[in-house]
Amino acid sequence: MRAAVVVFPGSNCDRDLAVAFRNEGFQVDMVWHKDTELPQGVDIVGVPGGFSYGDYLRCGAIAAQSPVCRAVADFAGKGGYVLGICNGFQVLTETGLLPGALLRNAGLKYICRTETLRVASTDSVYTQGYGAGAEIGIPIAHHDGNYFADQDTLDRLEGEDRVAFTYATNPNGSQRDIAGIVSQNRRVLGMMPHPERAADPVHGGDDGLALFRALGGVLAAA
């Protein structure tokens, strides 16, 4: 199993994500933002958290136009798995791989704490390791995590069971408490909370581990 983790100038969760992948048996390649193609045979691409390009213009906007993002979009277009966390989620919405946008938190404050999430859909390689409706503790760390989409898009996401995670108590003003969504083919997941920061007991919690474990299990069998 092979994972690629994209590194932008300003990424800061790239190595944490690589560790989470490695712990589940993935061989991990770090891919620089100027690279125009992904390593051969990659099963999943991770787009990590951080502050790509200093969050200039809009969070994720400039990263979305980088050479590597064109390769990631091609990969997703061919049915590849892509996991975007935090700034990675913002990048995936800016590339158009996921609908909606992430606005400034409604309370205007940067929030860094563990939130309780509900697993809203278990129908994805990322969430099938959780029980339906399970409550899990996963850290968030963002200033712009307020998920926004128009009402039709929100209805469609809910109707197609594409809301992967919701917040038990909405910290940032996200529409319909959305913390993470999947693409139509259910292979691209974007989420603001950081499962890679809750993937080992020494992190103070390991509720994120089931995500990486399920992913590894599916991709190993593929």
Added chain:
Amino acid sequence: MKARVHVMLKTGVLDPQGEAVRHALGAMGFDGVDAVRQGKVIELDLADGTDEATIAEMCEKLLANTVIETYKIELL
């Protein structure tokens, strides 16, 4: 040639920064400020003859996120 692009959040999209500015103005004693919307202005220094369609493409692809924002191009 120069162009100025005005980017604003769409009507109906919550603008917490504008709302914070409105609160601050009220606290300073400026009465009657019903709403504040905050946007950004981007000035472009362009090769002469750049057509507006090209600038619009820049807006669509990068300068604005049309999911949440509108843009207006002003040629100077």
